[in-house]
Amino acid sequence: MIAARVLEDLAAVVGAHNVLSRRADLQTYEYDAYLEKALPGAVVFVDSTEQVSGVVRVLHRERIPFVPRGCGTNLSGGVLARGGGVVIEMARMNRVLEIDLPNRRMLVEPGVYNLDLSTALQPYGYYYAPDPASQKACSIGGNVGENAGGPHCFKYGVTSNHVLGLEVVLPDGEAVWFGGGGLDQPGFDLTGLLVGSEGTLGIVTKILLRILRLPEAVKTMLAVYDTIDDASNTVSAIVAAGMVPATLEMMDNAVIQAVEDSMAAGFPRDAAAVLILELDGLREGMEEQAERMIELCRANNVRELRVAQTEEERAALWKGRKGAFGAVSRLAPSYLVADGTVPRTRLPETIRRVGEISRRYGLPVANVFHAGDGNLHPLILFDSRKAEDRERVVAAGMEMLQLCADMGGTVSGEHGIGLEKAEAMRMVFDDGDLRAQEWVKECFDPEDLCNPGKVLPDRVSRLSGGRV
Amino acid sequence: MGSERISALAPLYDEVAKCGKCGFCQPTCPVYRTTFREGHVARGKNALFRNLVEGETVLDVDLRDSFDHCLLCRACTAACFPAVRTDQLVLAFRETYARRFGRPTLQRLIFRGLLPFPDRMRLVIRAAWTARRLGLDSLAARAGLLDMINPKLRNALEIKEDVPARFLRDRAADTGLGRPSARTVERGPAPLRVGYWISCGYNYMLPEVGEATLEALRQIGASVEILGNACCGLPVYGYGDRDGARSLARRNIELLGDLSRFDAVVSECGSCSGHLKEYPDLLADDPEFSVRAHRLAAMTRSFSEFVDPLLARTADLAPPPAAPDGDPDRPLVVTYHEPCHLGARYQGVVTQPRRILKSLPGVEYRELPEADSCCGAAGSFNVLHPEVAGGILARKMERVAAIGADVLVTECPACLLQLGLGVRRAGLPVRVAGISELVVSYSTGQRRAGSDRNGIRGGVE
Structure with missing residues (x-):
């Protein structure tokens, strides 16, 4: 429960109709795309950096925890308000502020859908590279929070490789800028620190993004395999050969079956695995690269290869991949x-x-x-x-x-740690490693108000004297 | 008593459990894109519905805001991987809520005492329109009388600024349109005998569009009889009054009588034709009416669905090149708004209206981005939630303005009124026209659709 007095102070910043506190309304903010629930104490809609600052100042003064939320597509419980804190809803801050083609960058607010970035750039021949599967529904602010990836990140890197600068409201309400136009910023790389911090160090209110020219040519193919080993070996061989395809996507037999059941994408039902391989870049040399990739597939016992000859055929291949989660969801x-x-x-x-x-x-x-x-x-x-x-x-x-x-890997790829995997951090970090991360958190947020209970496991929080 | 009532929602538990909360419904939901409220998008409704079934929340007035804010446009289901039928959840909620807390008296009066009876409807609306023309409505608004009945009525005044002096049914009787005609042309094995389903929207609000429909059907060579139908029942259904909707369906089937005298039942109202096609579902467990409901649904056609194959295969019926006014070399730029109940998510009538428009000489057809996204009318949604509907409409108008259309065509009276309001508000030089108006104006050589009318739906010249 948030005291009526505090709700009034919040309403003074954003307007009474932008503060939700009825139980029914709060229940629609107690979840994200993960399994758990946490009922927030209130939800506040913000429309500008000044409003975010004002709201955070009130909450900081009252020592009430808060969490920024965009579209709530988070898969690790990252935007749940643990302990009844306040959800700061960023979805209305969804303006594209500037497109700067000569300097290949754009300035946006955090609520813009990922896909809308590329839609806005498309008429100019540019796009934004990281493409999480949820790109239609997820916001760039959430992408920055989670350091989101996507199929094309194999070649182009994840979100952190595309963020040039950030405006951030710190946990005490002060708005500051990290990074900026240049590739090498003087001082600490605080932009890099913020990307992937899952809303635990501050609230991002403006994002300066790197944008890329649309590739001149794209070549997409489907490779069908009788064993997962052959498909995996193909992937390793392609990488070992120094090739950098735009995507190297794999689906196993269970997904193939589900996709065929729901949309008949034309994948062979008895295949153990299929790969979707995509090359992009300059037209020149594309055929040679494709030939080389096909050779590597053959050397690893590919059963069948389909090269998309038209944009329609390319779309058809991707339809099976992009619809995979959907197909599985029917099972x-x-x-x-x-x-x-x-x-x-x-x-x-x-x-x-x-x-x-x-x-x-x-x-x-x-x-x-x-x-x-x-x-x-x-x-x-x-x-x-x-x-x-x-x-x-x-x-x-x-x-x-x-x-x-x-296996020598790690506990996350692109979905963040959130509350789902906070304890799993222990699988890859020892107490000393985690303590170093705690220092960063304490430095930014000594009161542990900004999305508490996420990313770092509980025990370390308690050792440090922070709130849980 | 609570658990007993809510158990009515339990059969939909399997449906709501499919929601994985992925959020893909958000970007396609016109309401969410306007308010950005999670309670207004399918995922939020699904969550609340599930909480109700699981006893995590109680059925109370606080839940209404969420379930009231639904256009029933089904955009969420179309974007949903497991295709959760949130529209069905919303209807079930509305029904359960009304059973618990009762319906407003005005709603009950309209649903049970007015809509099933075309004669009463006619009298009441005539009285209302007369009052309006005499300026009594603004008088009543000033005196607070309107607010006493329902404050939302004020919003309706803006949607329809003027009212027709005579209804379509009366006008058609005067002109002889819609009487079985001797001009019936033989086409194929049988003549085209059409029962014209008269939608309330055209009858009481936009009779001139209804006349264009009748004229277009005549030109195609159909023999047309105007049906004696009452309201199709969709508004009643939309408010979660399933029993009321069922009795209206039965009543209409009776009013239509022997269907064997028709080859098709045609309506230019996407909502009516869509709802008639759902009669079989509505009356599935009714032994007496189920078969007739199937029969009616099977012969129901939206206007464009009916006309498209005839225009396509009959060269002599192709509209003649029109005498253009203004610049003879510039094509008329036409675009199309797809009504929810007509388009992909309900009837699947998608290609036909576009093909008709593209076939008209001198027309440059431009596809409207997000053409199938709801305009915000959604029955009485725009009366009950004018600000949200206005936001949805503004987004639609941005797209209309961006593609530079001269004429914005659609096939639904509610959409026509809403889009007309949109171009007026936005000050766009765009004419809003029913699809039959365009077909007829071509056949009769008027180039600018609706330009000779004192445009209730028109924009700024």
């Missing part, structure tokens, strides 16, 4: 997307052991991966209405993360 009432990363060479072994975990828990798994990055997305099927299922799916997901860590 069971719910699914949990696990998100871990392993060294590419250990993909086949990891997949086998993911299968073992799945069988042990009696929860089916379908696999989609950004194979080039070694980033796995096992979709674990369950029924969220059953308490027992919910417990088992969380446990199975944790085992898969432990597996990734054991």
Whole structure:
């Protein structure tokens, strides 16, 4: 419960109709795309940096925790207001402020949809590269918070490689700028620190993004395999050969079946795995590169190769990949997307052991991966209405993360840590490592007000004297 | 009593459990794009609905805001991987809520005492329109009388600024349009015998569009009989009064009588034709009416759905090149707004109206971005939530302005009124026209659709 007096102070900043505190309204902000729930104490809609500052000042004064929220597509519980804090809703701050073609950058507010960035740039022949699967529905502010990835990040890098500068409201309400136009900023790389900090160090209110020319040519192909090992070996061979395709996406048989059931994308149902390989760049040399990639597929026992000859054929290949989550979602009432990363060479072994975990828990798994990055997305099927299922799916997901860590990988690829994986941080960091991260948090947010209980595990928080 | 009432929602538990809260419904929801309130998008409604079923929340007035803010446009379901039918959840909520807390008296009176009876409707609306023309409405508004009945009525005054002196049914009777005609042309194995479904929107608000429909059907060579139907029942259904909607469906089937005298039942109202096609679902468990509902649905056609194949295959019916006014070399730029109940998410009538418009000589057809996104009318949504509807409409108008259309065509009276309001507010030099108006104006050589009318739906010249 937030005291009426505080609600009035918040209303004085943003207007009474932009403060929600009725239970029914709050219940629509107690979730994101992860499994857990946390009822916020209030929801405040903001429309400008000044309003964010004003709201944060009130909450800081009152020592009430808060969390920024954009579109709520977070997969790790990152925007849940643990402990009844205040949700600061950023979705209305959705303006494209400036497109600066000569300097190849754009200035935007955090609520702009990822896909709308490229839509705004498309008439000029430019685009924004990181393309998370949720790009239609997720906001760039959330992408910055989570350091989001996507299929094309194998070649172009994740969000942090595309953020040049940030305007940030610090946890005490002061608005500051990190970074800016130049490639090498004097002083500490605080922009780099903020990207991926999941709203725990401050609230991003403006984002200066790097933009890219649309590629002159694109070549997309589908490679069909009888074993996951052959598909994985192809990926490793392509990377080892020094090639940098735009995407190296893999889907396993369970996903292929689901895709065929729901949209008949033309994937062979008996294949163990398919790869979607895409080259982009200059027209010149594209054919040679494609030939070379095809050779590598053949050397690794590819069963069948389909090269898209037209834009329609390209779209058809991608339709199966982009619809994969959707297709899988028809197999069971719910699914949990696990998100871990392993060294590419250990993909086949990891997949086998993911299968073992799945069988042990009696929860089916379908696999989609950004194979080039070694980033796995096992979709674990369950029924969220059953308490027992919910417990088992969380446990199975944790085992898969432990597996990734054991394989020499890590517990996240692109979905963030949030509250889902805060404890899993221990799988890859020791107390000393975590303590160093705590120092950063304490330096920015000594009161632990800004999205508390996320990213870092609880025990370390308690040791440091912070709130939980 | 609470648990007993809410158990009415339990059959939809499987449906709502499919929602994985991914958020893909947000960018396609016209309401969410205007308010950015999670309670106004499908995901929020699904969450509240699920909480209700699981006993995590109680059925009370606080939930209404969320379930009231739905256009029933189904854009969420179209964007949803597991295709959660949030429209069905909203209807079930509205029904359950009304059962618990009762319906407003005015609503009950209209649903049960007025809509099923065309004669009463005619009298009441005639009285209302007469009052309006005499300026009594603004008098009543000033005196606070309108607010006593329902403050929302004020919003309706802006949507429709003037009212027709005579209704379509009366005008058609005067001119002889809509009487079975001897001019019936043989086409294929049987003549085209059309039952014209008279929508309330055209009858009481936009009779001139209804006349254009009748004229277009005549030109195609159909023999047209105006049906004696009452309200199709969609507004009643939309308010979650399923029983009321069922009785209206039955009543209409009775009013239509023997359907074997028609080859098709045609309506230019996307909502009516869409809802008639849902009669079989509505009456599925009614042994007496189920078969007739199927029969009616099977022969129901939206105007463009009916006309498109005839225009396409009959060269002699292609509209003659029009005598252009103004610049003879500039094509008339026409665009199209797809009514929710007509388009991809309800009837699937998508290509036909566009093909008709493209076939008109001297027309340059430009596809409106987000053409299938709701305009905000949605029955009485624009009366009940004028600010939200206005935001939705403003977004639509930005797109209309950007593509530089001369004429904005659609196939639904509610959309026509709403879009007309939109161009007036935005000050756009755009004419809003029913699709039959354009077809007819071409056939009769008037180039500018609706330009000779004292444009209730028109924009700024």
